[in-house]
Amino acid sequence: MHASAATGDVGDPTHPTAPSDLLGALEGVEGWFSPDQVARLAARAAAVQRGGRIVEIGSFRGRSTIAIARSAPPGVEIVAIDPHAGNDRGPQELDGFADAAAEDHDIFLANLERAGVQDRVTWLRRFSLEALADVAGPVDLLHIDGAHRFRPARNDLRNWGGRVAPGGSMLVHDAFSSVGVTAAIGAELLLSRRWRYVGRSRSLAEYRREPVIGRAHVRNVARQLAELPWFARNLAVKALLAVRLGRVARALGHDGETWPY
Secondary structure, X not given: OOOOOOOOOEOOOOOXXXXXXXXXXXXXXXXXXXXXXXXXXHHHHHOOOOOOEEEEEOOOOOHHHHHHHXXXXXXXXXXXXXXXXXXXOEOOEOOOOHHHHHHHHHHHHHHHHHOOOOOOEEEEOOOOOHHHHHOOOOEEEEEEOOOOOHHHHHHXXXXXXXXXXXXXXXXXXXXXXXXXXXXXXXXXXXXXXXXXXXXXXXXXXXXXXXXXXXXXXXXXXXXXXXXXXXXXXXXXXXXXXXXXXXXXXXXXXXXXXXXXX
């Protein structure tokens, strides 16, 4: 479950690398969040202005949460939402992990404390739709790494995405990697005229809330469709790993035995 040399590329080459002190704070914190994904998320968190709000859906053991909390300026509200209910826990872990989830929650809180950010984060142990009423007002940065099945993923994009303020950013993990998340993106974002696709760091896709009209809309759709070959390749890698043919997956450029993320 540790971040590894997962496959993919960076769609926006201008985003910075993660600072060494941030990567040091994340050392030993489990999660499917690679250093380049940490860098993109950290950069967007750092850009939120004082008085703004960051919402994360799906925190697992706190790897991405810590990256946000150590990067956001003082005065930015940070809300982390995760039911830690034992479902949608990780790759091929959809249900039946209640005991592990309870441990995840305890480790999540311990990791926040160890990183010195426990006082910066408001954590809600609730499902994302239930938590809508607990967060008032617009969101400046939304990070979604919640349930990966189509319906809940689409609900997060639609309901929480609708809370993102104009000019704000939405980062979606496992985009063009998970079937459910990618299908939800196709349903909610592909043809949208209010979300511009910025790029991706491996499977962490970035969208910005701004008008996309005319030729810009056509280009925006085309840029997202251009990710489909990478999506198909990820599905092939997963199929090979499922039947324990990781060595064959290396022929597709996959490095390691972990699920591509």
